[in-house]
Amino acid sequence: MMLKVDAHQHFWRFTEEDYGWIGEEDKVLKKDFLPEQLSILLKENDMDACVAVQARQSIEETNWLIELADQYNFIKGVVGWLDLKADDLEQQLLGYKDKPCLKGFRHVLQAEPDPNFMLDPKFIRGLHILEKHGYCYDLLIFAHQLPHALKLVKQVPNLKIVIDHIAKPQIASGTGFKEWQVIMNELAEFPNVYCKVSGMVTEADLKNWQPSDFTPYLNAVFNAFGTSKVMFGSDWPVCLLGGSYSDIKNIVVDYLQPNCSDNFDDVFGTNAVKFYQL
Known part of the structure; x- marks a missing residue:
């Protein structure tokens, strides 16, 4: 039976110090979001599993997510954080070899003021080390950073990368x-x-969006990547700024049903299982 996977969500125990990026206008996010809550939502929305993605840039975050995955069977993968420019990156990765739930890493490139941060030779070296050890990479950027991202991708042709x-x-x-x-x-x-x-x-317009607002973007993504390289992620709990878990899932469900219903399972599970080796 196909595993239905939410390929992108977060957990946190909220503190102002750790989550300073959550502003007053985002106060719905200023509380704890933990596996017990997500488990209920996954069941309600006919989902089986998830990939937990880092929300803090710290080794403590990576280790905490691994602990959660060890405790909760539905957390099938973890995307953590390490300093990819670190001289001892390879040694750090070897310390996680007995943690098969750790599938990949992410850096919050969207927050880096220097657009060339991602093209620093040390950063590229770090990406090559990830690939050498069988890890993948989540690419978190804004659209205006895409030209730099394209240059990055050209330098790591064998590293599995997913655009968040x-x-x-x-x-x-x-x-x-x-x-x-x-x-x-x-x-x-x-x-x-x-x-x-x-x-x-x-x-989108958080309070007034319509499903049709996303159609041109979904058309573009599926026309470009096809249904074999696209995966669904809720971005829970950040998505709560604009709607419920089911609202977010249904944007993609309602798009797929008339357009690529035969590939529904790919987008909602098979591709994530393949990419993250779940």
């Missing part, structure tokens, strides 16, 4: 759609690059 949140185009305004689409098409040509249909609602 369709690279965060400006869905609310529609600004830059063509530029976003052109580079997403280029990235999709690399066989090692996948895309998550996740995090879209937070780039």
Whole structure:
């Protein structure tokens, strides 16, 4: 039976110090979000499993997510954080060899003020080390960073990379759609690059979005990547800024049913299992 996977969600115990990026306007997120809560939502929405993605850039975060995966069987994979520029990165990775739930890593590139951060030779070296040890990489960027991301991808042709949140185009305004689409098409040509249909609602008009707002973006993603390299992620609990878990899931469900119903299982499970080796 196909495992139905939410390929992108987060857990946290909220503190102002650790989650300073959550502003007052986002106060719905200023509380704990833990596996017990997600377990209920997954069952209600006919999902079996999830991939927990880092929300803090610390080794403590990585270790905590691994602990949660060890405790809760439905957490099938962890995307953690390590300093990919660290001289001892390889030694650090060897320390996780007995943690098969750790599947990959992510850096919050969208928050880096220097657009060339991701092209630093030390960072690229770190990505090569990830690939050497069988890990994958979640690419978290804004659409305006796509030109740099394309240069990055060209330097690591054998590293499995997934673009988080369709690279965060400006869905609310529609600004830059063509530029976003052109580079997403280029990235999709690399066989090692996948895309998550996740995090879209937070780039839309949070209070007034309609499912049709996402159709041009979903068309572009599926036309570029096909149904074999796209995976669903809820981005829970961040998605709660714009809707319930079921609201977010149904954006993709309602799109797939008339357009690619035969590939529903791929987007909602098979591709995530393959990419993350769940």
